[in-house]
Amino acid sequence: MRLSRAFLPVLKESPSDAQIVSHKLMLRAGLVRQTAAGIYAWLPLGFRVLKKIEQIVREEQDRAGSLEMLMPTIQSADLWRESGRYDAYGPEMLRIRDRHDREMLFGPTNEEMLTALFRDDVRSYRDLPRTLYHVQWKFRDEVRPRFGVMRGREFLMKDAYSFDLDEAGARQSYYTQLLAYLRTFQRLGIRAVPMKAASGPIGGDLSHEFIVLAPTGESEVFYDASYEEMDWSGSDLQYGDVAGLRALFDRIGQTYAATDETHDEARWSEVPATSQRTGRGIEVGHIFYFGTKYSDAMGLRVSGQDGGMVTPHMGSYGIGVSRLVGAIIEASHDDAGIIWPEAVAPWQVGIVTMRGDDAASQQAAGEMYTKLTAAGVETLYDDRDERGGAKLASMDLMGLPRQIIIGPRGLAAGTVELKDRRTGEKQELSIGSALARLTA
RNA sequence: CGGGGAGUGGCGCAGCCUGGUAGCGCGUCUGCUUUGGGAGCAGAGGGUCGCAGGUUCGAAUCCUGUCUCCCCGACCA
Missing domain, CATH: 3.30.930.10 (Bira Bifunctional Protein; Domain 2)
Structure with a gap:
């Protein structure tokens, strides 16, 4: 996404x-x-x-x-009269009437x-x-x-x-x-x-x-x-x-x-x-x-x-x-x-570019996004025209387990940063090894 | 259900006491300058002040009613 x-x-x-x-x-x-x-x-x-x-x-x-x-969510009151709970349940039960004035309820169980x-x-x-x-x-x-x-x-x-x-x-x-x-x-x-x-x-x-x-x-x-x-x-x-x-x-x-x-x-x-x-x-x-x-x-x-x-x-x-x-x-x-546990995270990986005006960063981010997605890794790519810091802050807030941070400095050295949301640990990796790590 | 509090731009709040036709921060939009961990300047848009009555020349502000939301307690997947 x-x-x-x-x-x-x-x-x-x-x-x-x-x-x-x-x-x-x-x-x-x-x-x-x-x-x-x-x-x-x-x-x-x-x-x-x-x-x-x-x-x-x-x-x-x-x-x-x-x-x-x-x-169904909606149940008939008669059903609950059989067990005696219609009267026993009390005001926690949401009771409703249909157009024929039949007694219904929104099921609590x-x-x-x-x-x-x-x-x-x-x-x-x-x-x-x-x-x-x-x-x-x-x-x-x-x-x-x-x-x-x-x-x-x-x-x-x-x-x-x-x-x-x-x-x-x-x-x-x-x-x-x-x-x-x-x-x-x-x-x-x-x-x-x-x-x-x-x-x-x-x-x-x-x-x-x-x-x-x-x-x-x-x-x-x-x-x-x-x-x-x-x-x-x-x-x-x-x-x-x-x-x-x-x-x-x-x-x-x-x-x-x-x-x-x-x-x-x-x-x-x-x-x-x-x-x-x-x-x-x-x-x-x-x-x-x-x-x-x-x-x-x-x-x-x-x-x-x-x-x-x-x-x-x-x-x-x-x-x-x-x-x-x-x-x-x-x-x-x-x-x-x-900090989402891996199994329930909305996306496994978030990609952030530090400099939205840097073509090389956008290029690298776009390619990584495409490759990760193709490999079946659920990825959120923050491609908004925002400052890097703002994007990192919202990425932390949303809690994706891992972030890929891409900027001109790292790219000049051929690397991107892989950050673990839970530990905060950061590693400088080549794009290839970052991809390998994330698709492993 | 008992006790307390609050409803004012998207979010957080001030204004209410002492009526004179709405303001601040953040966010949004535009432009310029910026750019490696929530940027700066300039400008703009956005609110019939929860709703309904009432008092008044005039109500966000006073009065009455009502709705909604929140907190504490009792209760619970």
Whole structure:
């Protein structure tokens, strides 16, 4: 993308509405614009990041055997009356009426809808287990939206739902999602620690929150240092490996991690002092098993192997996709701006010319842009007629992992500068070796 | 939902108390000079001051109502 043709409105000053760093940076770098309280339009830069996160989440769900589908944003109130949640949900549910005065709602989640879909088409134990998911916009009419996209009213969420014949099967589905989550967050380039949630809807040990560690997080967290050191996503572990998944789950259960809500001083004191870590965190995912709560209420039953009827056990698994954009920025930025992890960066490389009036620089920049793009490297070329310093400042703000800086001085010596956004490290390289480095 | 604050060019703000027909910085546009880490000078464009009533010769300013947004708390993927 050539910046001269892009829609990337960058601001020097933060709008006064923004309080936390990710919100300020998202506005300044032109990722989003607010259109109403807690509702945002995603501008091209922000949308690219959102799509990248969504795609990684999708790939890891698919890899774990979940089946993607798409359910509507608007749901019928009748569906929610079946589960009893229409009255129970309260004012966070956005209720609307259509032209025939039928009661509708903008979905805050999809347990009812998918349970009904499953109920209407699944008859036999042979069709279980299944895990289905979609990535869809949700709406929760928060009393007080804040922190930009981290606590918006409209948000993009991946929600998966598992159906199993019994609790043992549901546990297996749960472990599978647990591993999928570890892998997803690892690929996103952030550290997200699984923490046992306050209590699952039906109690038990099958409910975890995934917390991104960031100094500005909403809740205080306590965890064992091995969450920073070990590779929890077990690259060798297969999804069908029942014992392996169980071992992973047990290991997580034995390794302390809790938010201030669930913090247990007695267990905490058993963690060696040298391994105790405290910090703050942002919840970006939540998985839980809820048994037959919805299948019971909504009459989902299938024929069992013995000819009797079986009520499936369910679980649901959410990841806040839009919230992750803010959470990643909270976890990865500096005074100059955003520092995108490689996997979610809107572009991998940014090209800047220091002297817009230098024909040789423009020539070199244009060629590098063409070659990188042809090689499949996502590149943003700042070809605007701006001073070098201004371009570098906005490049830092936008947070692309690597910058190529081209100027007459370097070109005279046959070199360009390759800068690493995260470390700030700069290297003078020939154009050829810079290209080789970036396309490697 | 309780408490507090704010709506004035794209962004950040002043003006309001003490009514007289709108200003500053940044950004935008033009020209010239510049050019290796958010340039300088000169000029220009852009706002019926959230909206609706009211008071007044006259309202950004005073009064009433209303809408929106933000902050603190309680609540949350």
